[in-house]
Amino acid sequence: MQGLRDEQVMLNYQKGEVEAMDELLRRYKNPVYHFAFRLTGNVAEAGDIAQEVFLKLHQCKDTYRPCGKFSTWIFSITHNLTVTKLRKKKWWVVWPRKEDNPDELKEFESPDPSPQELVSKNEEAEILKKCIQGLPFLQREALILREYENLDYQEIAKILKKSLGTVKTLIHRARQNLKHKLLPYAEEF
């Protein structure tokens, strides 16, 4: 089972092999959880989202067709469930678009952490976490999928249901924003 491709493992699960679900859990539970955690910033919520992703996997097993990469599919599910959960929390209400460029999204930003909140070196990750959390949601999502899941721009575009150009822009802007956010912490880094 370990040497099989993700798509084949899923097909095996579709046929009724219970071990296939264990293999899929082994392969994707952490990436899905980390992706959800990096988006929400909350452990409990990320854990719930991850469980629901695999439940969704089970619910859709009969209708699964290996049209694209399995990773794209599972991260799409994670993205949808995360957005649904965050919308229920009313973190943002409306997601309007700019008039001149429909691919250019107008996003809301969360407040940046202040340098005074930092205490020690061990909080480098915490700083990064908070800076990433401070990015607009789509930029954050695109950046996480690129930096941590190592997905290419095409896959990211499929997951986020955006165009390739939009993804490039999102990642560029995310890095620029992150650079600006990390400037006050340049001495620590």
Add this chain to the structure above:
Amino acid sequence: MNKCRVTKKLSSYIDNQLSEKEKFRVETHIQDCKTCELELDRLKQISQKLKAWQPSGLDTDFDRAVRNKIVAWELERGQVKMNKKTLAILIPSSALAGILVIVFLGGLLQVSMKRAVRGGLGSSSDERMGEEQQKLFNEDYRETTFDCGAHVNDRVMTKGGAEKARQYQKTTTKVDPAYCKIMGAQKVWVGSHQQAAGMNYDFKHPTIYSGTVAKHLELAQLDDSSRRENSLENAKNGVSQQSHSQNLKLARDKNKEPTRAYNSDNGVLSWIPAETSFKNSLLAQGQVQGNSDGAVIVIQPVIPATGEGDKIIRSGTISLEVEDGRQTYNQALAICNELGGHMANSNFYKSQEGRESGTITMRIPKDKFTIALDRLSALGKINNINTNSEDVSQEYANLKSQLDAAMVVYNKMLEALQKRNVTIPDAVRLESELTPVLRRVEDLKNRIEYLNNAVSFTTISVDFQESEISLKALKESKRFIREGMLAAQIRGVKFLAAALPKLILIGVLSVIAIGVILALGQWIKQLLKRG
């Protein structure tokens, strides 16, 4: 190359997402542009720094939690399926129960409709009583064709039935309202002969009563020895006929010419003034002495023939379920006529659904009673058959003996009267003495005649109705349903035709409203997108 453009491509360059051509251009530019080189280094650092953020992994319970969720979902789905199965059983069961309830209610409705249909049978009791009385009257007085009634069992019976009898009862004279009716200028007495004779007497004109019952009675009493003879010759001579009906006939004939009477002087039937004829007839026969004040009124009742044998009044009732009501009616009537009987009364009814029913009451000669029952029973399916017998032999014998005794008394009194010469006043006194006796005799006679009639002719009542599921009823029901459906369709078409303009208007308004709502929705969507 434009610095801004290269700066934007640095992220893609880091991620190795550029084409070879673009990658070469960026690398060439970086060699010449310190700013972009610096920017590139910063981005690479950030990318490396990002790797420092690695959240902790999931605990070991995660897998179990996922499996539990999957199991819970499967159970929930199974329960839903179970509910569907339950519904799959429940819905047909409920439908079947509903059908059974409808069938039960339909049966109740049918029973109540059957009862309503049977309400068409029968007629008023008064009319029946009148018709029965009329039947008895016709039995006894076949010769009678005009409104001359008879008195039976203390009831006045007339040709017109009970209602007419009541009318007669209402009409009064100075003596007894129950027994007198005035018809034009004549007096027609209903009731017993004795009563008629007694009331008919007019002191002012003691001998002249033409065209009346009393008159023929007067004539009938002149010759007692020949009263049983039944011939016109005797009638000419004033001798009574044997039967009451014949006497009445005689009286009827006289009523045609109220001023005339039979002339018995020369033995030739001719019309002479009644005043003269009667007196002359009396004088000629030597029954009375000649007297200018009037003639002697001598009345002798006619005793009915009393037959021997058992006196049993029989009656029967048959209830039938038949296929064809009309046919059964005709067949029953034919049987009645064939056996020498006659129909007393009948009733025929046809319901809205075409079911026919009716009742026939007939009088059948007593020796044909059993045959009649058998033949009538064969007309359909018997629901009920009853017979009843009443033995009136003792009563009959009693009446007969009473009548004989009364006649003995009467005859003795009459003999005593005839042995001496009396004047008219004396005759009147004798008459008054004889009147109660004669009344008694008449009553007994009438009762005996009634029993004779009742014994001679049995009464059979046939009650028939078509069966509910006969072919004929089925055809009628189908026709009724067909007509009903056609009428309903016609009404439906008429309604639609009348309502069509309104329906069209409503439809157009609805389409317009829906279009407006949709347009409004689209406009709001556009607003939100732009906003």
